[in-house]
Amino acid sequence: MKNRKQGIALLLSVILILTLAACSGGNGNNEGAAPEANAPANETPKPDVPAEPLGKYDPPIEVTAVRGITEGTKYNEGESLENNVWSKAYENDLGVKVKYLWTTPTAQYDQKLNIAIASGDLPDITPVSASQLKGLVEDDALEDLTSLYDQYGSGLTKDIMSQDGGNAIKSATFDGKLYGLPNMTSGLGQTHVLWVRTDWLKKLGLPEPKTMDDVIKTAEAFVKNDPDGNGKADTYGLGINKDIFGFYAGMQGFFNGFHSYPNTWVKDASGKLVYGSVQPETRAALLKLQEMYKNGLLDKEFGTKDATKVSESANAGKLGLFYGFFWNAGWLQDGKNVDPAMEWRAIPIVSADDQPAKAQVPFAISTYYVVKKGAKNPEAAVKLLNFDFEKLWGKTAQPDVYSSSNNIALFEYALLYGEAPRKNLDAHLNVVKALDSKDPSALNTEEKGYYDNILAYRAGDNKMWGNNLMYGPEGALAVIEGYSEKSQLVDDAYYGAPTQGMTDNNATLQKLQLEVFTQIIMGGSIDGFDKFATQWNDLGGSTITGEVNDWQASH
Structure with a gap:
C-alpha cells in the first residue's frame, strides 16, 4: 500500500508540474473570460458549469x-x-x-x-x-x-x-x-416474507400461520395430508436451498423468528457490535430446523438444490411454504400459468415466542x-x-x-444508476390508493403499469397474478410496509467498507458456517454450533469484531 501511495503521489506531482508549465496564466476560469495572451492559442476556456x-x-x-x-x-x-x-x-x-x-x-x-x-x-x-x-x-x-x-x-x-x-x-x-x-x-426489498400456498390451507382446513408452532404444524400437514390430492407422499413442507440463506427459500426469515440475525452485525445489550451468526439465538433456530429435517418437513436432498431447483418444486405443485423476497411472486407465475387453481400469499414472518419477530435488513450498497x-x-x-x-x-x-x-x-x-430504497413500497401505496379511488392520474409511468396489470388480473388475466401478489392491496409489499410501520426491522449495524480482517478471513468463515449449519440441520450434534462459534473467533472473527467496534466508536 505504501509503494502504491508513493507511486500515485509521484504521478500526481509530474502531472502538476506539466499542468503548471502548460497553463500559466489562469485561463479556463468560470466567468468565461478569454484566454490570457500567454496561454496556448489552441486551448479553449473551460465551459461554465x-x-x-x-x-x-x-x-x-x-x-x-x-x-x-x-x-x-x-x-x-x-x-x-x-x-x-x-x-x-x-x-x-x-x-x-x-x-x-x-x-x-x-x-x-x-x-x-x-x-x-x-x-x-x-x-x-x-x-x-x-x-x-x-x-x-x-x-x-x-x-x-x-x-x-x-x-x-x-x-x-x-x-x-x-x-x-x-x-x-x-x-x-x-x-x-x-x-x-x-x-x-x-x-427493505431484501427483507423476508413468508410465502404460503393458501389453496392448500383451504383444502386442509388450516388457518394462516401466526406463530412458529403454526408454521411447523402447517409444514407437517403439507407433507402428510396429501394437499395436492394425488394419493402420493410427494410434497414438501418448508422450502430451503443449499446455501441456507438467500433471496428464495433462504432461512433469514425463519432465523429472525428466533430473534437471530445471521450474516449481519447487531448491537448487544451493552451496545457493542456482535455477529448474528454466532449468537445463542442462532443455535436455537438450527436446533428447530434439525428437528424439522428429522421429521421429514424439509427436503432430504436440500443440500444439492439451489434457489432455482426449489422454485421448480414450488411451480410443480410440490412445495407449500418458503421464506423469500417480495418479488418471488414473479418466480411463482409459471406455476400459476400451468395450474390456475394454485394460490399463494405473502404473510409476515412469525415469532417462536411472545415477542414480535423483526425482519433483518441488509446493508445493500456494494458499488460507488x-x-x-x-x-x-x-x-x-x-x-x-x-x-x-x-x-x-x-x-x-x-x-x-x-x-x-x-x-x-x-x-x-446508464453510466450511473440507483433506486430509491422505498421505490417499490411507495409504488405499492400509490397503486393501492389509485385502485381504491379508481383514479390513476397521479401515478407515474411505472406505477400506472402495475395498476393496469392488477386491473387486468381482476378482469381474469391470470398472467398478471404475480403483479397483484406484489403490488396489490394484500401483496408482499404490504407486508414489508407493515414491518416498517410497526418498527419490526433490524438494520445491519455495520455499513463501512470491508475491514482488513474481513478481506483476509470472510471467505474461510463463510465456508465454515455453511458446512457446520448444513451438518447440524441434517442431524449433526448441536454441540457443533458451539465449536463453530469458537472457531469463528479463532479464525479471524475476533479480529473483525474488534475492527467493526473500532469503526462504530469513530462514527
Missing part, C-alpha cells in the same frame, strides 16, 4: 469512464454502449459526452480495475467496490465531492440518497468528506461512483446521477424510453 442540477454544459464537455458489461446485455439494432438512448441524452440534454476508456465483462471487472488502480490509470468516473473506495481514499486519489454534492445534487437525488437513514452517504464519507456516490438500492482527483469537471458525476434519477424515477420519468422496452434492459446503459 450550469448551476441547475440538470443544466446543460455549453460548450459540451467530455468525461472518461470504465465499466463492466453484464453478460447477455442486448442492444437495439445499430446501437451499442457508446450509441444508445442514454449516451444520446447525456450529450443532447446535459452537454456531456461519455468516452469509455475500456469495458470488460462484469466477472472480470474487479481484476482489470485493480490493475488500473495500481498503475494510477483511472478515468474521470469509475464504479468501485467498498474496499476499492477505501483504498483509493487512503491513496489520496479521489476528488472530495462534499461541496459538489451539496451544490449540484438535485432534490430528488438527495431524497433518494437519504431514504436509508443516511447510511449510504455515511459509508462513502471519510473524515467528514464524501468521496463516492453510492449506487443506491433497497435493503468515484471521481479521480484532478478531473476537469468533477461535478459532472453529480449532474449525471441527477439525470439518471430523473429519467428513471422523477416527475418526468420515461421508463419505456430509459428503463426497458421490447425486453431490452435499457437502464443497463
Whole structure:
C-alpha cells in the first residue's frame, strides 16, 4: 500500500508540474473570460458549469469512464454502449459526452480495475467496490465531492440518497468528506416474507400461520395430508436451498423468528457490535430446523438444490411454504400459468415466542461512483446521477424510453444508476390508493403499469397474478410496509467498507458456517454450533469484531 501511495503521489506531482508549465496564466476560469495572451492559442476556456442540477454544459464537455458489461446485455439494432438512448441524452440534454476508456465483462471487472488502480490509470468516473473506495481514499486519489454534492445534487437525488437513514452517504464519507456516490438500492426489498400456498390451507382446513408452532404444524400437514390430492407422499413442507440463506427459500426469515440475525452485525445489550451468526439465538433456530429435517418437513436432498431447483418444486405443485423476497411472486407465475387453481400469499414472518419477530435488513450498497482527483469537471458525476434519477424515477420519468422496452434492459446503459430504497413500497401505496379511488392520474409511468396489470388480473388475466401478489392491496409489499410501520426491522449495524480482517478471513468463515449449519440441520450434534462459534473467533472473527467496534466508536 505504501509503494502504491508513493507511486500515485509521484504521478500526481509530474502531472502538476506539466499542468503548471502548460497553463500559466489562469485561463479556463468560470466567468468565461478569454484566454490570457500567454496561454496556448489552441486551448479553449473551460465551459461554465450550469448551476441547475440538470443544466446543460455549453460548450459540451467530455468525461472518461470504465465499466463492466453484464453478460447477455442486448442492444437495439445499430446501437451499442457508446450509441444508445442514454449516451444520446447525456450529450443532447446535459452537454456531456461519455468516452469509455475500456469495458470488460462484469466477472472480470474487479481484476482489470485493480490493475488500473495500481498503475494510477483511472478515468474521470469509475464504479468501485467498498474496499476499492477505501483504498483509493487512503491513496489520496479521489476528488472530495462534499461541496459538489451539496451544490449540484438535485432534490430528488438527495431524497433518494437519504431514504436509508443516511447510511449510504455515511459509508462513502471519510473524515467528514464524501468521496463516492453510492449506487443506491433497497435493503427493505431484501427483507423476508413468508410465502404460503393458501389453496392448500383451504383444502386442509388450516388457518394462516401466526406463530412458529403454526408454521411447523402447517409444514407437517403439507407433507402428510396429501394437499395436492394425488394419493402420493410427494410434497414438501418448508422450502430451503443449499446455501441456507438467500433471496428464495433462504432461512433469514425463519432465523429472525428466533430473534437471530445471521450474516449481519447487531448491537448487544451493552451496545457493542456482535455477529448474528454466532449468537445463542442462532443455535436455537438450527436446533428447530434439525428437528424439522428429522421429521421429514424439509427436503432430504436440500443440500444439492439451489434457489432455482426449489422454485421448480414450488411451480410443480410440490412445495407449500418458503421464506423469500417480495418479488418471488414473479418466480411463482409459471406455476400459476400451468395450474390456475394454485394460490399463494405473502404473510409476515412469525415469532417462536411472545415477542414480535423483526425482519433483518441488509446493508445493500456494494458499488460507488468515484471521481479521480484532478478531473476537469468533477461535478459532472453529480449532474449525471441527477439525470439518471430523473429519467428513471422523477416527475418526468420515461421508463419505456430509459428503463426497458421490447425486453431490452435499457437502464443497463446508464453510466450511473440507483433506486430509491422505498421505490417499490411507495409504488405499492400509490397503486393501492389509485385502485381504491379508481383514479390513476397521479401515478407515474411505472406505477400506472402495475395498476393496469392488477386491473387486468381482476378482469381474469391470470398472467398478471404475480403483479397483484406484489403490488396489490394484500401483496408482499404490504407486508414489508407493515414491518416498517410497526418498527419490526433490524438494520445491519455495520455499513463501512470491508475491514482488513474481513478481506483476509470472510471467505474461510463463510465456508465454515455453511458446512457446520448444513451438518447440524441434517442431524449433526448441536454441540457443533458451539465449536463453530469458537472457531469463528479463532479464525479471524475476533479480529473483525474488534475492527467493526473500532469503526462504530469513530462514527
